[in-house]
Amino acid sequence: MPDFLKDNQATDKVQEPITQPADLDVQIEKSDIQIQSGYPGLLIDGTFWHWREKLTEPSIALRKIRDKVNKAINVFTSVLVLAAIAVSVLNIVLVEPALALEADFWFGTNFTMLSLWFAVLCLLFLFFRVQDKKMKQKKIPVLKGEKVNEVQTIPSLEATQKKVDIGLVMTKEAREAVENAYHVARKGGVAEVMPLHIFVGTLSSQPVATLFMRLGISFDQIKDAVRRRLTTYEKGNTVFGVKAQEIIAGAMRNSYLYKRPYLGTIEMFVEAYNADEFIQELLYSLEIEKKELENAAMWIRINEQLVDRYQEFRKAASLKPTSNMNRAYTAVATPFLDRVSQDLTKYAVYGRLPMLIGRDKEMNNILRAIEGGNKSVVLVGEPGVGKSAIIAGIAEKMVEESVPEILQDKRLVKISIPHIVSSEGGDGAQERLLAALQEIGRSGNIVTVIENIDQLVGRAGGVDLASVLSSELEKGYTFVIATTTPQGYTGVIERSVLGQKLEKIVLNEPERDDAIQVLESKIGGIENKNKVVFTYEAVAAIIDFSSRYMREAMLPEKAIVLAEEVANSVGRRGKQWARVSKEDVAGIISEKTNVPITQVGQEEGEKLLHLEDRMHERIIGQEEAVKAVAASLRRARVELRSQDRPIANFLFLGPTGVGKTELAKTTAEVYFGDENAMLRFDMSEYQDKASIARLIGGTGESGLLTEAVRQKPFALLLLDELEKAHSDILNLFLQVMDDGRLTDGSGRTIDFTNVILIATSNAGTQYIQDEVEKGSSLEQIKQYLMETELKTIYRPEFLNRFDGVMVFKPLSQEDVVAIAYLMIKKVEQRLEAKGIVFKASDEAVHDLAKKGYDPKYGARPLRRVIQETVDNSIAEFLLQGKVSRRDTLLLGPNGDIQVEKAAEL
Incomplete structure (x- = not known):
């Protein structure tokens, strides 16, 4: 079987289906089997829908001949129409141009008029034939309510009074898919058409070809396994039995559930997949799981539904007045209101509003609240969750008149607050609002929309416009559909006079699958604009990555924005209709966050496997701590960690100056690409309970910690001397380590899931030093500290939240020598940038290490010694002009520095 979608470089419109199904013809030996009997079908409103046709090769051939004859008749009739019109026009223009100006010519009997009438x-x-075909093509009933019956198999059709053939609601492609499945089964000598045959039969259809393209797979990847599987079925005289009819009935159920007018190949494909474990395992081997297939199939349904809904919507909209007048001609003109508002129903009539995808529950809640008590509602949700989209959906429903009676034959008008409060200080705002509301009252056919209604409260130079609106709402001549944010509602609306007049409807972020569907409905426009093609994997990645790494914004808006950015990036590569992959999405996110999330390549994989070596370029000793941190970073890089907690939580124990902070800086550099990607808090400054407000903010305020993480969500959070913090502050970090979030004083939830949290503590320092001198292992030291000293400072549940508690041992003389070499190397790098060579003898380095070694304070005295002995001397040389570019500085014992001047050029 030839490959389909060979290049996969075009949009849905240019995807070529596969040739079907010659390559899958199989021959097997014959034996007798039992065929299950019965009549599978679906009961809808008292009517039993089932497959009635008995498939045979002659019946299939007869249908194809009938289709060809009908097509030939239509083509021939069309040719006659064009020929007759052409003859008439030519005759008028070339033969009888003068006679055409006379009335008798048009009402008389002549060849030209005969041609025209013909x-x-x-x-x-031709029109009759087209309409007759449309009338004979039945449609699937429209789902009423939410309950759908399951497919059932009955032993006999005699007891069923009303029966309808499912074949009457099939698309042409679906009918051909059934015949293809029968053909494959019969060619293979199979006794019964199986789900795999129907699966194969659908592959020649455009929707399934598009589905494969969206999933990023080709038929060549599965055809060998399919061919082998087809040879395993029992032989016999092929029948379209119960198993195949169950697939058709199940596809009918899905079509009814998703409100599709006809049964298409996508529903048959999905039902065959659900019925056959082999197909499921086959696609699973290509990394296509059931949920992914369902969402990708929903993408195809949504695109079909958008086209169908638009056509039906335009038909229904033709009955909706586009002027301000209602059908009863009782409304009055609203000239001032028209200047300060937008008529959303008029926009809907002309198709200028986006169609609403999902949100059925929220829409029902809104309509129920309005219908129940003629009450105004306020939609409360964060920016970007889709409040405006729901209002657009209400406008469309009002145009279609598929709304409660209280909303029928009315206009949905959105008042612009900036137009109402137009002058500086809001002078005249009260009068303008009253004028608009009075026109609404006189018209009698207007429902008002006010977005960001919290902006009406306390505006206009001391005049509270909310009280004006509230008093007008009490009169009952209109009601309002308003929007606001959670902060706007709790901080303003709830405490104002409007709070009692508006019923609160909360809008949350859509669930993952709903967000995917919303994005799928927008992808077509983004693809056409940027000349790219999105795979389903890319769409799902946009939802997942934006949810994980763009916590400040809300779905679905942030996903749409990210999709446009990714499409623009891929489109600028120059190749038209390039495919957008998950890696493209990951690349954009990585650029934004400096967090490595693209697929691990071979080179990066090698670096991750040898992460300890890289970290030891900056950290001397401390093997246990380095290994634990490196292992944690490897797990995070391949996403083997909980997404609801910080990337890692570590507690570093040990004396001062042994490398705890240096390991934190190294971790920030390795994972976030910059050692400055670190938020550092000295917990000795937060020793009382009142310090909580400093960290998370007081009422209505942001805090130092929460604001720092909000502004820099991808960073290492270092908590120095954690043991000195107040116990209530430790409880805050218990929540951070457990849930990955904190709520600040202004009510915002701050995300900590992309933070590496490292706390340092000097608790048990003396014990650690003593035990190391005795030769005790670090594991024994840690175990003792966990059971004794640490319990007096931290609660057990707090300690258990750390992914690792690392004990840093005191530095030995050899460790300090190695650290001295590292510090001298940094001096070399700083001077190299100035064009000066710096060299230090081994004797000089050992001398520095000896002077800077202090078991109690670790490497910190060494840094001071190098500053006083080396850095100060070099600074004097530079200021005195004793050293310049190309010169060499030689460091000897006792801090003696010699200058070797470069040779003259």
Whole structure:
């Protein structure tokens, strides 16, 4: 079987289906089997829908001949129409141009008029045939309510009074898929058409070809396994039995559930997949899981639904007045209101509003609240969750008149607050609002929309416009559909006079699958604009990555924005209709966050496997701590960690100056690409309970910690001397380590899931030093500290939240020598940038290490010694002009520095 979607470089419109199904013809030996009997079907409103046709090769051939004959008749009739019109026009222009100006010519009997009338008759005949075909094509009933019956198999059709053939609601492609499945089964000598045959039969259809393209797979990847599987079925005289009819009935159920007018190949494909474990395992081997297939299939349904809904919407909209007048001609003109508002129903009539995808529950809640008590509502949700989209959906429903009676034959008008409060200080705002509301009252056919209604409260130079609106709402001549944010509602609306007039409807972020569907409905426009093609994997990645790494914004808006950015980036590569992959999405996110989330390549994989070596370039000793941190970073890089907690939580124990802070800086550099990607808090400054407000903010305020993480969510959070913090502050970090979030004083939830949390503590320092001198292992030291000294400072549940508690041992003389070499190397790098060579003898380095060694304070005295002995001397040389570019500085014992001047050029 030839490959389909060979290049996969075009949009849905240019995806070529596979040739089907010659390559899958199989021959097997014959034996007798039992065929299950019965009549599978679906009961809808008292009517039993089932497959009635008995498939045979002659019946299939007869249908194809009938289709070809009908097509030939239509083509021939169309040719006659065009020929007759052409003859009439040529005759008028070339033969009888003068006679055409006389009335008798048009009402008389002549060849030209006979040709025209013949063309009209042929055109009417053609129109009749098209309409007759449409009338014979039944539609699936529209789902009423939410309950759908399951497919059932009955032993006999005699007891069923009303029966309908499912074949009457099939698309042409679905009918051909059934016949293809029967053909494959019969060619293979199979006794019964199985789900795999129907699966294969659908592959020649455009929707399934598009589905494969969206999933990023080709038929060549599965055809060998499919061919082998087809040879395993029992032989016999092929029948379209119960198993195949169950697939058709199940596809009918899905079509009914998703409110599709006809049964298409996508539903048959999905039902065959659900019925056959082999197909499921086959696609699973290509990394296509059931949920992914369902969402990708929903993408195809949504695109079909958008087209169908638009056509039906335009038909229904033709009955909706586009002027300000209602059908009863009782409304009045609203000239001032028209200047300060937008008529959303008029926009909907002309198709200028986006169609609402999902949100059925929220829409029902809104309509129920309005219908129940003629009450105004306020939609409360964060920016970007889709409040405006729901209002657009209400406008469309009002145009279609598929709304409660209280909303029928009315206009949905959105008042612009900036237009109402137009002058500086809001002078005249009260009068403008009253004028608009009075026109609404006189018209009698207007429902008002006010977005960001919290902006009305306390505006206009001391005049509270909310009280004006509230008093007008009490009169009952209109009601309002308003929007606001959670902060706007709790801080303003709830405490104002409007709070009692508006019923609160909360809008949360859509669930993952709903967000995917919303994005799928927007992808077509983004693809056409940027000349790219999105795979389903890319769409799902946009939802997942934006949810994980763009916590400040809300779905679905942030996903749409990210999709546009990714499409623009891929489109600028120059190749038209390039495919957008998950890696493209990951690349954009990585650029934004400096967090490595693209697929691990071979080179990066090698670096991750040898992460300890890289970290030891900056850290001397401390093997246990380095190994634990490196292992944690490897797990995070391949996403083997909980997404609801920080990337890692570590507690570093040990004396001062042994490398705890240096390991934190190294971790920030390795994972976030910069050692400055670190938020550092000295917990000795937060020793009382009142310090909580400093960290998370008081009422209505942001805090130092929460604001720092909000502004820099991808960073290492270092908590120095954690043991000195107040116990209530430790409880805050218990929540951070457990849930990955904190709520600040202004009510915002701050995300900590992309933070590496490292706390340092000097607790048990003396014990650690003593035990190391005795030769005790670090594991024994840690175990003792966990059971004794640490318990007096931290609660057990707090300690258990750390992914690792690392004990840093005191530095030995050899460790300090190695650290001295590292510090001298940094001096070399700083001077190299100035064009000066710096060299230090081994004797000089050992001398520095000896002077800077202090078991109690670790490497910190060494840093001071190098500053006083080396850095100060070099600074004097530079200021005195004793050293310049190309010169060499030689460091000897006792801090003696010699200058070797470069050779003259």
